[in-house]
Amino acid sequence: MEKRLEGKNVIITGARKGIGRASVELFAKNGANIWACAKKFDTKFEMEMYHLAEQYKVWIKPVYFDLADENAISTALYNIIKEKEPIDILINNAAVSYGTMLGMMPISKIRQLFDVNFFAQLQMIQIIAKAMIKNKQGAIINLASVSGMEVYIGNLAYGASKAAVIYATKQLSKEYAPYGIRINAVAPGVVHTDMDQTRTEEQMREVLERTALKRGAQPEEIAKAILFLASEEASYITGSILVVDGGRIDF
Numbered sequence: 001m002e003k004r005l006e007g008k009n010v011i012i013t014g015a016r017k018g019i020g021r022a023s024v025e026l027f028a029k030n031g032a033n034i035w036a037c038a039k040k041f042d043t044k045f046e047m048e049m050y051h052l053a054e055q056y057k058v059w060i061k062p063v064y065f066d067l068a069d070e071n072a073i074s075t076a077l078y079n080i081i082k083e084k085e086p087i088d089i090l091i092n093n094a095a096v097s098y099g100t101m102l103g104m105m106p107i108s109k110i111r112q113l114f115d116v117n118f119f120a121q122l123q124m125i126q127i128i129a130k131a132m133i134k135n136k137q138g139a140i141i142n143l144a145s146v147s148g149m150e151v152y153i154g155n156l157a158y159g160a161s162k163a164a165v166i167y168a169t170k171q172l173s174k175e176y177a178p179y180g181i182r183i184n185a186v187a188p189g190v191v192h193t194d195m196d197q198t199r200t201e202e203q204m205r206e207v208l209e210r211t212a213l214k215r216g217a218q219p220e221e222i223a224k225a226i227l228f229l230a231s232e233e234a235s236y237i238t239g240s241i242l243v244v245d246g247g248r249i250d251f
């Protein structure tokens with residue numbers, strides 16, 4: 001099998017489960033070395049990363065920090081930079097999803113969600129892009145969502161955070177293009193992960209009714225889109241939002 005990222009070094013947040021975990025496996029399979037970021041130390045995760053690295057003959061280093069903690073992000077990333085390995089790719093994948101009507105949600109909770117879903121992504125880009133500039137190349141992929149493009153009642157906090165990610169992706173792609181850094185986003189629809197459990201049965205039925213393929217995605221199907229944007233095959237793509245939603249039907 002052709003390895004599309006042979007020898008590339010990648011940072012992936014939210015690597016312990018869901019889309020992030022599927023991306024670790026696909027990237028390792030394609031020859032990439034990985035800093036696999038998770039919120040807290042986890043023995044099972046450590047073992048899984050060890051076995052994947054053995055299986056695909058790459059290195060995978062678990063890194064633990066809370067994306068809600070600005071200092072923790074800086075410390076973790078500067079420790080990675082100190083390793084003096086080139087950083088080729090950053091996958092800003094981790095996020096949280098919760099929310100309800102504005103009238104029922106304290107502003108402090110919305111701020112907390114933005115800290116993880118938006119400000120942490122910006123901080124990751126700010127620090128890692130500086131390291132990428134030295135090598136005059138890099139690819140950054142942010143996880144957005146179709147929720148950032150469409151209005152769902154009761155989804156203000158999450159939807160607005162993903163709309164912000166979409167705007168930042170487009171804007172920052174222009175800011176960093178002169179340094180050879182491409183910045184794109186993947187915007188999934190329904191993906192069967194723990195996050196998708198936050199939808200009620202009725203919300204799920206409604207979303208699938210409007211999905212042309214009549215099913216949600218497996219996390220691996222989103223990982224494939226992330227891999228594409230990270231790879232040389234996407235060398236002329238920057239500032240794009242790749243929608244991976246099974247086809248949206250507008251009634």
Ligand SMILES: NC(=O)c1ccc[n+]([C@@H]2O[C@H](COP(=O)([O-])OP(=O)(O)OC[C@H]3O[C@@H](n4cnc5c(N)ncnc54)[C@H](OP(=O)(O)O)[C@@H]3O)[C@@H](O)[C@H]2O)c1
Nearest residue numbers: 014016018019038039066067094095143145191193194195
């Ligand atoms: N699932 C969907 O239907 C869907 C649809 C559209 C977009 N997306 C987007 O796709 C991305 C991945 O989502 P997913 O479905 O894979 O979700 P998931 O299974 O819930 O995984 C979320 C990941 O984010 C990490 N995370 C959350 N808060 C964190 C924090 N404070 N510090 C560090 N890590 C934190 C978690 O880390 P730990 O495991 O270490 O706690 C977890 O690995 C997200 O950006 C999400 O918004 C998902």
